[in-house]
Amino acid sequence: MKEAEFNVSVPDDVGGLLQEIHRRGGTMKVKVAENILSANDRVAEENSRLLKESGVYVINMMSSPGAGKTTLLEKTLAALKDKYKIGVIEGDVATTADAERIEKLGVPVVQINTGSACHLDGSMVRGALEEFDLGSLDLLIVENVGNLVCPAEFNLGEDHKVMLLSVAEGDDKPLKYPLMFRESAALVINKIDLIPYTNFDMDKARRDSLSINPRLDVFPLSCRTGEGLDGWLGWLESGINAR
């Protein structure tokens, strides 16, 4: 965590936990954490303004490591890249492996390596945006770092957050990790081809997700077989066309 450069006080109504942190002298850490988030929101708003002026529709794709973000990107690009001008930002702790997968499809891609950070933030994306001719793009897809918690806390300036849950992760994840489900506009439930080998209960996953966020659009699909991909592609195209 960075040193305190800001000075915003913790609200009085933060409850017993923060009072206890305060009593133990941990107040500054809480203040700094709050300020990192609000400083990020300011950069995200600038990104959002720039992207809206450029007329590009932007989604921020999030999930646990390995849920299938890059594979869904590959399928999505294969289906839409001749119809729309698309750019991709890849976020990973290390390597350019995912960017290399996207590059093979002839789509402009920028890789961000976060080093130790478990999420992308507004400033990282701001730097990557400078590498694109934004005015020529219809759609920009940001693949966030694989992590089911932190990416949902950081706005990037996107129009919509989209999350993936793969059936191998278990149907208990919506209730255990509610923030990402709450923040997202669409939920892709990937790897449905593996359902026969798991105890994943689709009805429960859908019900619990919607209990957290009734506005979620839910798309069960398999990147492997292609089943269900059309619903997802239709949702994405309506976002592009609305912009």
Ligand SMILES: Nc1nc2c(ncn2[C@@H]2O[C@H](COP(=O)(O)OP(=O)(O)OP(=O)(O)O)[C@@H](O)[C@H]2O)c(=O)[nH]1
């Ligand atoms: N059976 C099955 N496997 C899939 C499906 N989609 C992706 N996979 C596999 O899941 C593994 C991880 O996929 P990726 O697309 O690399 O996952 P990711 O979310 O981008 O992973 P990180 O970038 O590391 O967070 C790969 O071996 C994919 O082939 C699917 O629908 N069914």
Ligand SMILES: [Mg+2]
């Ligand atoms: Mg990936």
